[in-house]
Amino acid sequence: MSGFAAAEYQARLDRAQDMMGKAGLGALLLTTEPEIRYFTGFLTRFWESPSRPWFLVVPVTGHPVAVIPSIGRALMEKTWVQDIRCWSSPDLEDDGVSLLAETLEDVAPEGLIGAPSGHETHLRMPLADFGRLCAMVGVERMAEDAGIMRRLRMVKSEAEIAAIRTACDVAGRAFARVGEIAGVGVPLSRVFRDFQRLCLEEGADWVPYLAGGAGPLGYDDVISPATDAPLEHGDVLMLDTGLVVDGYFCDFDRNFAVGAPAPQVEAAWETLLQATEAGLKAARPGARACDVFAAMDRIVGGGEAGRLGHGLGMQLTEWPSLVSGDRTELSTGMVLTLEPGIAVPGGGILVHEENIVLRQDGAEVLSPRATGPLQRI
Amino acid sequence: MSGFAAAEYQARLDRAQDMMGKAGLGALLLTTEPEIRYFTGFLTRFWESPSRPWFLVVPVTGHPVAVIPSIGRALMEKTWVQDIRCWSSPDLEDDGVSLLAETLEDVAPEGLIGAPSGHETHLRMPLADFGRLCAMVGVERMAEDAGIMRRLRMVKSEAEIAAIRTACDVAGRAFARVGEIAGVGVPLSRVFRDFQRLCLEEGADWVPYLAGGAGPLGYDDVISPATDAPLEHGDVLMLDTGLVVDGYFCDFDRNFAVGAPAPQVEAAWETLLQATEAGLKAARPGARACDVFAAMDRIVGGGEAGRLGHGLGMQLTEWPSLVSGDRTELSTGMVLTLEPGIAVPGGGILVHEENIVLRQDGAEVLSPRATGPLQRI
Structure with a gap:
């Protein structure tokens, strides 16, 4: 397994889920390199290519689910993440959006879906696709992450x-x-x-x-x-x-x-x-x-x-x-x-x-x- | 002046404004490194730091306006861009959002404001700040860029x-x-x-x-x-x-x-x-x-x-x-x-x-x- 020991990621997940529960979040939706690596250890320089979106869903209970382009499957399988769902990207009709929506419905059917939205963050997916996602899962379910990623990442192990x-x-x-x-x-x-x-x-x-x-x-x-x-x-x-x-x-x-x-x-x-x-x-x-x-x-x-x-x-x-x-x-x-x-x-x-x-x-x-x-x- | 000759950027601007006019856009709102560099020649590795947002407004007539952290003023002044508006970033109360809204009102009071939103794009600013911007300028004015940046950048000089x-x-x-x-x-x-x-x-x-x-x-x-x-x-x-x-x-x-x-x-x-x-x-x-x-x-x-x-x-x-x-x-x-x-x-x-x-x-x-x-x- 690449990256840190699984216990490191489990500890991060435990802390996150505790915060999520208190904030009423059913899941975190993560799209950027450090956010996804924080919970997975997925390390590649391929983020230099802006062509494909990558998603990680962290549900309030259970384990993180990677929703990623199939080009990343082999490398993600070397991490502790077990649930890896792939599509052939770039797909000009549907670049992972419906697979992401299905995954959210599957692993986080209830509660708000929090995306990092404050200072120093951005959403690494096309704005139009984010609009489609909101329409699929219900715009009323989309929320900020209550500063959880910031609080987690600020304190280093x-x-x-x-x-x-x-x-x-x-x-x-x-x-x-x-x-x-x-x-x-x-x-x-x-x-x-x-x-x-x-x-x-x-x-x-x-x-x-x-x-x-x-x-x-x-x-x-x-x-x-x-x-x-x-x-x-x-x-x-x-x-x-x-x-x-x-x-x-x-x-x-x-x-x-x-x-x-x-x-x-x-x-x-x-x-x-x-x-x-x-x-x-x-x-x-x-x-x-x-x-x-x-x-x-x-x-x-x-x-x-x-x-x-x-x-x-x-x-x-x-x-x-x-x-x-x-x-x-x-x-x-x-x-x-x-x-x-x-x-x-x-x-x-x-x-x-x-x-x-x-x-x-x-x-x-x-x-x-x-x-x-x-x-x- | 750094980058290409001013004529290169003027030609890019002319093509963009022609497309914008046909698409009914009053301005392009750009937030990422290649988009901003395309019209300015602003070249720095400082984009590696995610802390600060950077904005370029390209109005349908006239010249591009840089709305950027003051740490970038000296370097932006070496480009062909004349109109450079700065704030001291990071500002945890208002990280350039009201200055950007004022600039849009100033140089593009009419027409839609188009941001690249399709495949291979993202908005490099906090999602919450984008929400604030939409509220300030009117959400009905915010639009996609009609694929203009893609069409421009695909063909190289x-x-x-x-x-x-x-x-x-x-x-x-x-x-x-x-x-x-x-x-x-x-x-x-x-x-x-x-x-x-x-x-x-x-x-x-x-x-x-x-x-x-x-x-x-x-x-x-x-x-x-x-x-x-x-x-x-x-x-x-x-x-x-x-x-x-x-x-x-x-x-x-x-x-x-x-x-x-x-x-x-x-x-x-x-x-x-x-x-x-x-x-x-x-x-x-x-x-x-x-x-x-x-x-x-x-x-x-x-x-x-x-x-x-x-x-x-x-x-x-x-x-x-x-x-x-x-x-x-x-x-x-x-x-x-x-x-x-x-x-x-x-x-x-x-x-x-x-x-x-x-x-x-x-x-x-x-x-x-x-x-x-x-x-x-």
Whole structure:
């Protein structure tokens, strides 16, 4: 069986069904990669293809039922899921909708059918097909999932924490080798390619995310793809990667000084380390996401800061958000990023990021923590 | 300006607005990466983060309006889009919904608002927020996009074809080096990692997709991640990659014989080449997608075959589908994959794939075409 032991999925199912019962849900209807993998362990890069919808029905009693394209049957049979119902997709007349409706009628004839509908979710099926489904099962039965998937996924098991730690270790080893690939005259686009190669060499299964930037006084933003501009003496180079091992992400960045950095950059870096330390201290069970934001925001200052961290796991970014408006209570087992950013006087921005897990007595850092002066390459 | 020349986007806009006028649409509402990039050139890997919604409004007259998180402003300003409206996302109270509603009222006060809703589409925003939007702008104004995005994106410009050809060339060079990384005793998981490294070395910006398999009589399926099982003498190894250069994909595979292949494998390979040739001959402007399917299916046989190819471009798989039920008329400029698969007697399956573009006089192969006996490594 691929993925975690069946006991892990059974425990997730038990927790979900308890919440569903309390919320009056007869079933959860799941359509996205992390939602379906959460209950099944079904891991494939085939989600890159948008052609086919995939469904998982989690009834309030009994086991999950996979309603999936037949191309996925062989792989789904390697998971703990027993009830797998397939159709030949893409079917331009009926792409699994009536099979899904029949399955819902079969395994969840009563109660509301809850689909994740809040922030950070989407429905991965054609809107017109969702309309057909509502007509088949009765629009009055369709409901939100009462935040159940969010509450479940926010708290990680030890098996999940171990997977994230492994991903962090891989990225840490790749970051330790950046001096091999980056220096004066090397185009940023080549640094990006070579850094992904280092991630693979160090054990990443794949590298879904890499962003970064470079400039003498920081960078413009943290989401741009690389240009062919060569690194120059005095630049600060930032690489931010979300690589995957066994289906779990890390998400942290590192900044490097190409030669001697400008004094403003060194000062900004020092402030980022202080903000990270403040975030670490504030990130405790019982605190709220906004408290951790406030602890860092007090140091990096300014209402422009936006989000200063977020949850992490099967996706690059998950709930909660370290923003002023997120009052989510933190608890043991949550995995978060601390991601303070600061404007460099007269220039761009500098962003630093670490990954942590919350333990009873406070935060444990999962990424190999950056300390001391800005690393020179 | 990043991406293609502004004239490319203007031409796309002109075609879209012509179709929108005929369909009675006042605006298109777009929410996914390829849809938004199609009209803007906005290229970032940040879509990997599901936290924030992004919107593009394409009015029936005038220019597209980006309604996006402020974290994307700097990058969107590098595109040809002039009208960029931002909010600080994630905003747990109102994550861009009222700003989007105001924008629609402002630039498209009349006519239906069409969102892509058919096969292969989804709405990348929370379902609850879509409900709020419908309430704000009037649910009677919300409509499907009349298939406009599909019709637009199916036919590629010469600039797009050149980008896909570049991606194919990169993958071709990586496939030519598989002998460096694969052989008896090498775990499949290491082959996967190393092949992605080859793709990067040969010029891929990133490698969003890699699947494959290995076995003496073919493989179980084409979507599984790699196991640690070592390659054995007599295995056939398949690697199928969708790598990206400048935001455009290739999508083709190659099969390799690890030592001497079984006679059934050699026979299956020969049949796949014949099916590919038949597909190439059938893929002409004026033919239908199902005709190309039928030409290949006649040779690989059997109703179990499923899809034997698909469109390709900004996504790994796009419209149309080479299935028996897809009557889409093919036209000049369409980029397709031909992907015949066949069962190996007593074993698994063998799949071969090439990428083509339709010209007035027939198909031109974009991938370095595989011919002759199964390549040995």
